[in-house]
Structure formats: structure tokens, C-alpha cells
Amino acid sequence: MDSTAATCRRERPCRVTEAGSVRVRSAAVVRRPTGRGREGDGYCRHMIETKKTFCRVCHAACPMEIDVEDGQQIVAVRGDRTDPLFEGYTCIKGRQLGDQYHDPARLRGPLRRRPDGTFESVSSSEALDEIAAKIAAIVSEHGPRAVASYTGTGAYQNSVGVPMAMAWHKGFDSPSIYTSLTIDQPAHRSSLLRLGAWEAGWHNFTDSDVSLAVGYNPMVSSYAAGGGLQGTNPFVKLREAKARGLKLIVIDPRRSELATQADVWLQVKPGEDPTLLAAIINVVLARGLHDAEFCEAHVEPGHLDALAASVAPFTLDHAAARCDVSAADIEAAAVMFAEAERGSAGSGTGPNMAPHGTLMESLALTLNVLCGRVNREGDVLESPYMLFPGDTRRAQVIAPSDPTPGTPQRVRGLRGLPDEMLTNALNDEILLEGEGQVKALIVSGGNPVQAFPDQAKTLEAMAALDLLVVIDHRMTATAEVADYVIAPRGQLERADVPNVMDRRFPAPYTNYTDAVIDSGDDVLNEWEVFAGIAARNGTPIDLPGGRLPLDGRVGDLTDHDIIDHVFAKARLPMDEWRAQRGVIHHDRAIRVVAADPDASAKFSIAPADVVAELAEVRAEHAGVEILPGYDAEEFPFRLIGRRLKHALNSLGGELPGLARVATTNYAYVHPDDMATLGVEAGDLLEITSVRSAVVGVVEPDPDLKRGVVAMSHSWGGASLTDEKVREIGTPTNRLVASDAGTDRVTGLPVMSAIPVRLRKTTDEALVGA
Numbered sequence: 001m002d003s004t005a006a007t008c009r010r011e012r013p014c015r016v017t018e019a020g021s022v023r024v025r026s027a028a029v030v031r032r033p034t035g036r037g038r039e040g041d042g043y044c045r046h047m048i049e050t051k052k053t054f055c056r057v058c059h060a061a062c063p064m065e066i067d068v069e070d071g072q073q074i075v076a077v078r079g080d081r082t083d084p085l086f087e088g089y090t091c092i093k094g095r096q097l098g099d100q101y102h103d104p105a106r107l108r109g110p111l112r113r114r115p116d117g118t119f120e121s122v123s124s125s126e127a128l129d130e131i132a133a134k135i136a137a138i139v140s141e142h143g144p145r146a147v148a149s150y151t152g153t154g155a156y157q158n159s160v161g162v163p164m165a166m167a168w169h170k171g172f173d174s175p176s177i178y179t180s181l182t183i184d185q186p187a188h189r190s191s192l193l194r195l196g197a198w199e200a201g202w203h204n205f206t207d208s209d210v211s212l213a214v215g216y217n218p219m220v221s222s223y224a225a226g227g228g229l230q231g232t233n234p235f236v237k238l239r240e241a242k243a244r245g246l247k248l249i250v251i252d253p254r255r256s257e258l259a260t261q262a263d264v265w266l267q268v269k270p271g272e273d274p275t276l277l278a279a280i281i282n283v284v285l286a287r288g289l290h291d292a293e294f295c296e297a298h299v300e301p302g303h304l305d306a307l308a309a310s311v312a313p314f315t316l317d318h319a320a321a322r323c324d325v326s327a328a329d330i331e332a333a334a335v336m337f338a339e340a341e342r343g344s345a346g347s348g349t350g351p352n353m354a355p356h357g358t359l360m361e362s363l364a365l366t367l368n369v370l371c372g373r374v375n376r377e378g379d380v381l382e383s384p385y386m387l388f389p390g391d392t393r394r395a396q397v398i399a400p401s402d403p404t405p406g407t408p409q410r411v412r413g414l415r416g417l418p419d420e421m422l423t424n425a426l427n428d429e430i431l432l433e434g435e436g437q438v439k440a441l442i443v444s445g446g447n448p449v450q451a452f453p454d455q456a457k458t459l460e461a462m463a464a465l466d467l468l469v470v471i472d473h474r475m476t477a478t479a480e481v482a483d484y485v486i487a488p489r490g491q492l493e494r495a496d497v498p499n500v501m502d503r504r505f506p507a508p509y510t511n512y513t514d515a516v517i518d519s520g521d522d523v524l525n526e527w528e529v530f531a532g533i534a535a536r537n538g539t540p541i542d543l544p545g546g547r548l549p550l551d552g553r554v555g556d557l558t559d560h561d562i563i564d565h566v567f568a569k570a571r572l573p574m575d576e577w578r579a580q581r582g583v584i585h586h587d588r589a590i591r592v593v594a595a596d597p598d599a600s601a602k603f604s605i606a607p608a609d610v611v612a613e614l615a616e617v618r619a620e621h622a623g624v625e626i627l628p629g630y631d632a633e634e635f636p637f638r639l640i641g642r643r644l645k646h647a648l649n650s651l652g653g654e655l656p657g658l659a660r661v662a663t664t665n666y667a668y669v670h671p672d673d674m675a676t677l678g679v680e681a682g683d684l685l686e687i688t689s690v691r692s693a694v695v696g697v698v699e700p701d702p703d704l705k706r707g708v709v710a711m712s713h714s715w716g717g718a719s720l721t722d723e724k725v726r727e728i729g730t731p732t733n734r735l736v737a738s739d740a741g742t743d744r745v746t747g748l749p750v751m752s753a754i755p756v757r758l759r760k761t762t763d764e765a766l767v768g769a
Contacts, residue, residue, distance in 0.1 A: 049068050050065050051068060052065055052513075053066060053514075054498060055094035060091075060232065063085075072517075075098070077096070083583055085233070092658065093646065097492060099657055107487035108523065110123065110485065112127060113483050128529070132532070133536075134466070135440055135537065136537050138467065144174035144176075146436070146440060147174050148438045149177055150179065150441060151165050152179075153651075158496065158527075159496050159499035161527070165442075167541045170542065171540045175406075175416070180451070182424060183748070187352050193405070194401070194609075196397050196400035196604055198395075198397060198398070200393040200395050201383075205224075205344075211227075211248055211345075212344070212346070213249070214360070216349065219235060219256070221348070225345075225364075226504075227343075227344035229241070230505070238258075249266070251266045251268050253270050253710075254640075254642070255704075259703075264333045266333060269322070269707075270354060271355045272322055276319055279311070279315065281367060282312060284337075285370070289334070289371075290304075298369070302606075310611050314618065322621075338370075345373075353752040354751075354753040355753060356743070357746070370605070374395070375592045380590065383502075385502060385571070388502075389571050391571060394592070395594060396599040400607075404416060405418055407421055409422060409429065424453055424742070424747050425747055426441075427452060430462075440465060445471060450733065451714045453736045454691070463481065468481065469482060469483065470482040470486070471486045472487075477718040488525065488526055489523045492516040497567065497577065498510060508588055508589045509586075512584065514581065535554055544567070572588065609745070624754075628741065635689065637708065638707060638753045638755060641732070644665070649713060653729070664725060665696070665715040665729035665730065666699035667698055667709050669708075670708070672706055673758075681698055684697060684760070686758070687711075689736065689755065693735070694731070694732060695761060696711055714733075715732075723767060735754050736749050
């Protein structure tokens with residue numbers, strides 16, 4: 001990365017010197033000689049070098065400037081105001097990169113569990129030797145499927161994290177790769193497979209007239225569905241879009257930061273998004289507001305009529321009563337969306353994790369199909385797709401297919417997604433004895449104890465493994481029960497490209513970063529762990545750029561080599577990315593070309609399982625009825641997830657700047673509900689579901705729908721009780737069973753819109769328990 005000058009924070013500034021592309025400002029300490037020159041002679045004792053990079057706390061990839069003193073100490077972190085897309089935008093989490101790097105509790109070398117349960121330091125070479133030997137023995141005795149890996153949110157932000165894990169598994173024929181995708185948003189992939197996709201994608205947000213957001217908030221999460229507002233300076237971009245006439249429709253139980261800007265805000269009852277979307281589709285079809293010409297050309301014959309018949313019972317009055325939303329507002333949203341020229345609908349994590357999540361996602365995407373909201377021949381895509389081959393996309397349908405075509409799970413009749421299995425079934429795959437039982441698990445940048453559905457079962461599963469390896473920079477609840485903990489290189493210690501946002505940047509733009517700093521600690525990039533095990537066990541790692549030259553060791557390979565191998569088919573060669581070092585703003589936008597003359601694939605908007613599930617939903621009184629043991633009177637509240645500005649899943653509370661905001665995942669409740677419950681801010685609430693109970697610290701939120709409690713996911717620790725809730729929060733995954741109330745396609749249990757009852761409790765009661 002290029003570096004620029006930064007002001008030295010010493011007694012007085014000295015001369016600026018040039019060192020190639022690096023400009024550093026030096027300073028002398030004037031009270032005594034520096035030891036490198038006489039006092040005041042202009043020689044530098046302390047130098048601050050400003051390096052450009054991009055943040056990888058989340059997927060947004062915000063460009064950053066990092067001030068590094070003497071090559072060792074990060075003294076300032078800020079957004080890069082020169083960046084043409086983000087214009088200096090960052091979030092509070094990203095601005096803590098210095099604290100994260102220098103955190104005294106950060107792991108700076110591998111740990112191995114002793115027989116007495118304590119940990120001891122071990123070299124990375126010795127740890128990998130032992131891990132590789134144990135994996136080889138397990139494969140020999142139980143077969144390749146017995147060795148699994150889970151890539152969590154942290155490792156997803158490493159551009160080579162998932163590709164390397166997948167390639168490692170393929171090298172010894174193990175299908176057992178799991179990721180966080182199949183916990184929070186599996187319907188995004190499965191629904192597109194079942195429906196079919198448009199090769200050129202949905203309309204661009206940058207020239208849309210309307211946007212419909214179902215349960216996501218890019219102002220905090222910095223992410224949206226395809227065609228939605230992305231996290232690249234979202235407050236400014238939304239303001240600009242509204243100024244040019246964009247109409248915004250938001251479906252959310254909370255008046256989120258996005259919902260405050262909505263032209264129509266539908267404050268839906270949690271878990272009722274499928275009913276609401278079916279009613280919107282009913283209005284569109286019944287009034288002939290759909291794009292009939294597009295549907296005639298690109299929808300399977302008979303499906304339009306079948307869908308119309310299936311949604312006809314979802315009248316405005318029915319939806320209004322069930323969703324607790326005004327019928328007039330539902331109608332206004334449907335008309336506003338359908339009558340616009342351009343724009344798309346998309347959904348987020350919350351409704352994906354709620355009852356009938358795959359159906360909900362299918363209906364949102366079907367709205368786009370019905371209204372013809374696709375990029376046509378002659379259009380230009382706003383997103384760069386720099387990591388993919390080709391400068392064009394065809395204006396045609398990618399044929400519908402099996403939504404879960406992957407490896408069969410051994411439980412509940414489930415099948416995996418393409419190239420990965422379903423994480424919601426992993427606990428059972430570990431605990432269920434017999435052929436194919438998972439015996440070893442590598443957790444890369446994730447925290448299953450706090451994230452997987454059913455905390456109690458997850459703890460049981462982790463304890464049942466013959467080998468548990470965790471790659472993480474801190475002692476998470478999962479690391480605490482591991483056999484080995486591998487300390488990874490932090491994001492500022494590795495080269496990277498913005499892999500997640502490559503399909504989301506609203507401009508032909510990308511970035512490339514070198515490592516900013518080197519700690520000198522015994523830390524490994526995630527790819528080094530998988531490559532190190534493969535080298536020791538003699539299994540290959542094949543990537544788009546060819547087979548990695550392991551030859552028993554990985555010491556000669558660099559981050560740049562791995563990036564070259566993983567993204568060898570990128571439309572802008574990696575050596576050009578590296579040559580520019582930093583922001584790459586180019587004119588190679590992707591053009592949409594005509595469909596192939598023989599293109600015949602059509603969208604499947606009313607397959608038999610969608611029709612059947614719509615009938616099932618219409619017969620329900622509430623979506624949560626799919627949960628065994630649900631009783632409306634016993635569990636009158638709904639618990640939903642909530643994104644937080646100061647935390648990302650289980651990351652945040654350990655850093656001083658973020659801990660000052662909060663050390664717990666508050667239980668947000670409407671003030672009127674608080675009065676009914678007899679609680680005040682800071683009181684404790686016992687939150688009980690059919691499965692279990694957690695305790696939350698009450699925080700009022702007048703923007704929340706009444707009857708709803710909102711809490712962030714993935715807090716707490718490894719304990720099944722909550723005596724430390726004020727210090728570490730509580731894991732809401734304890735409230736759900738992994739095998740009850742599951743989605744009929746993805747197997748995901750109800751992890752949002754969870755039926756619960758609330759009652760006041762006290763700190764004394766927790767201690768007494």
C-alpha cells in the first residue's frame with residue numbers, strides 16, 4: 001500500500017523526508033539526545049507512517065488510514081477521505097482496529113490443552129504436526145467425512161478463508177464443510193436455485209425508482225440484498241437517492257435507521273413476512289400491475305395462474321389482521337413497488353431466520369420477477385464483479401434447479417447447499433453415532449457455542465469431538481473448550497482483497513491491501529493452517545490457479561501467492577491489482593448483452609413445494625405454530641435479532657472503545673410493555689421459550705413494535721446460566737432447539753420471531769440459582 005505523511009505526536013515536528021513512495025514525517029525529542037544524532041539535528045527517533053488499507057471487521061471493506069509509529073505501534077485509525085466511493089465513511093467497530101491489534105488479551109501464539117484442562121503454549125509448527133497426525137488417524141479409522149470445518153463470520157472477511165477450506169476438504173474427499181451462511185441466510189442461495197436467477201442480476205440501486213427492504217438495515221449492518229442500498233457511505237447514498245426521487249418501502253418490526261427514511265414503513269409482526277409478501281403479490285397480480293410481457297417470455301407456463309390462485313386467499317384484510325399492519329399501507333406498498341419503472345426487493349437475516357424463511361425469500365424474489373426488475377440488454381451493472389471472469393452478462397434466465405443439491409445429511413432428510421453442508425445439522429452430525437459421524441472439527445473465525453442453534457446441544461457436541469481446533473485471536477466460549485487454539489494473523493497483518501463486497505460495490509471499484517504491520521508473533525493466516533495440515537498429510541490443495549506447490553511445507557508461499565491461486569480467473573489480473581496497491585477505480589463496467597438465440601430457461605415462480613407451503617401458511621393463525629409446544633397465551637412475546645453499531649455477533653465487548661458503549665446485548669422492549677411488565681431500564685428480564693430461558697438487561701426502545709423483545713445474536717459465554725449477563729450478555733441461541741420448527745428446505749430452526757414469555761427477575765435471584 002502507498003503510505004503518506006502523518007503528523008508526529010512528539011515535542012515538535014521536524015523535516016519531511018521522501019523514501020520512494022513512502023512519505024514519513026520525522027520528529028526529534030528535544031529534551032535529550034536521541035542516540036541517533038545530536039539534539040535538533042533533524043534526525044528521527046520516532047516516525048509515524050500512514051498506511052492505507054481497508055477494514056475487514058465486516059464485509060463492507062471501508063477504506064482506512066492507519067498511523068503506525070516506528071513500525072510497531074498503531075496510534076490512529078480513521079476513514080480514508082480521499083476514497084471516491086466511501087468518502088471517509090467508517091463505523092465505530094472499524095475505528096477500533098488499533099485496540100484489537102494491541103489488545104493485551106489477544107492470543108499471540110498457539111495453545112494446547114493439557115490433560116488437566118488448562119492450556120499451554122506451543123509453537124505453530126508443533127501444533128500443526130500434532131493436529132495433522134490426529135486428522136490422519138481419524139480419516140484412516142472413520143473416513144474423510146468424519147473431519148469437518150466451520151468457517152465463521154471472522155474468517156469470511158479473509159478473502160481466501162472459505163476457498164482454502166473448501167479446497168482442503170476436496171483434497172481428501174471430505175464433504176463436511178460448514179459455514180455461517182447456513183445459519184443466518186441459507187435461503188438466499190436455495191431460493192435462487194429453486195426460482196432460477198437472471199444472469200445480469202436485478203436492477204441497480206443507483207438508478208432505481210423504488211427499493212423494498214424486508215428486514216435488513218444497511219445503515220448498521222453495512223450490507224443489503226442484491227440491488228439494495230449497500231454499506232458504502234450508506235447515509236449519504238440514501239440521502240442522494242431520495243433527492244433524485246427514490247421511493248423506499250421497509251418491512252421491519254422496528255423503526256430502524258433505514259425505516260426512518262421510508263415512504264411506507266410496514267411494522268410487521270415478527271414471523272409474518274410470508275403472509276405480508278403474499279398479500280402484496282396478490283394486489284400486484286389481481287390488479288394486473290405485473291409486467292405481463294416479461295412474465296410471458298420468462299416465466300414457466302401455467303405458473304403465473306398457479307401463483308395467483310395460491311396468493312388469492314391472502315387478502316388485504318387477512319394480512320392486516322395477521323401481520324398487525326394497516327391494510328391501506330399494504331396496498332400502498334404493493335402499488336408503489338409495482339408502478340415504479342426500476343427497483344428491486346430483497347430480504348435480510350431476520351426474516352431468513354424466522355418461520356418459513358425460504359418461502360419468504362422466494363416471495364421477495366418473485367416480486368422482482370413479476371415486475372420484470374432485471375437488467376436488460378444494453379444496461380450496465382453497477383457492481384464490479386472484479387473477482388469473476390468476463391466483461392459481459394447475458395439477459396437470460398439461469399435455469400431453476402434443486403434448492404439443496406449438496407451432500408445428504410444423516411438427519412431430518414436434509415441435503416446440503418452446493419459445496420457445503422447445513423450448519424444447523426452439525427450438532428446432530430457430531431452426536432449421532434454411526435458411519436459418517438463427525439469426529440474432528442476445525443473452527444475458523446467462528447464461535448459455535450454462542451452462534452449455533454441450541455447452546456446446550458452445541459456444548460455437548462463440542463465435548464464429544466475427538467479433536468476440536470479453533471482458529472481465533474481471542475479466547476472465545478468455543479476456544480475455551482478446544483483441544484488446540486491457533487492464533488491467526490489479524491487483518492492488518494495480511495494481504496487481502498474485498499471478496500464479499502466484490503458483488504456489492506455500487507461502482508466499478510475494488511481494492512488491494514498489503515499487510516500494514518508485522519507483530520513478529522507466532523501467528524498464522526487461516527490459509528497457512530489448512531495448507532500446513534495438507535502438506536503434512538500429503539493431500540493436495542487445488543485452486544483455480546492450479547495446485548499449490550506444498551511439497552511437505554508452506555514456508556515459501558505468501559499471501560499474494562494464495563490470492564493469485566484463489567482468484568486466478570478474476571477479470572482484472574491480480575498482478576494489476578497489486579501494481580496499483582489500493583483503490584482501483586476503473587472504467588471496465590460489465591455490460592449486459594443479448595440472450596443466446598437458443599436460451600429457453602424460465603423462472604419457476606410456483607413450483608409444487610411453494611404452492612404447498614403457501615397453503616400451509618394460510619391455514620395457520622401465526623407462523624410460529626410450526627414450533628412444537630407453542631402456546632399463544634403462554635408465549636405472547638416474540639424475540640427477534642438486532643444488529644448493533646458497536647458489535648458484530650460475538651466480536652466487540654472485549655475492546656475498550658466498544659465496551660464503553662455496552663458490555664451486554666440489551667433486551668430492547670417498548671416502554672409501554674415495560675410498564676406492563678413492571679420493569680425499568682437496567683432491570684433484568686427472564687426470557688423463556690419452549691426450549692429454555694435466558695436473562696436480559698432491559699433497555700427501552702420506543703421504535704420497537706409492542707409485544708416484541710429484540711436482542712443481538714452471539715453474546716454470552718459457555719455457561720448455561722446468566723450470572724454474568726451484565727458483563728458478557730447472553731446467547732439467544734439457547735432459546736431454540738436445532739431440530740424443532742425447522743424450515744422445510746434448509747432445515748434452519750426458528751431463530752428469530754421466537755415465541756417467549758417475559759417476567760422480571762433480579763441479580764440476587766440469579767446468584768441464588
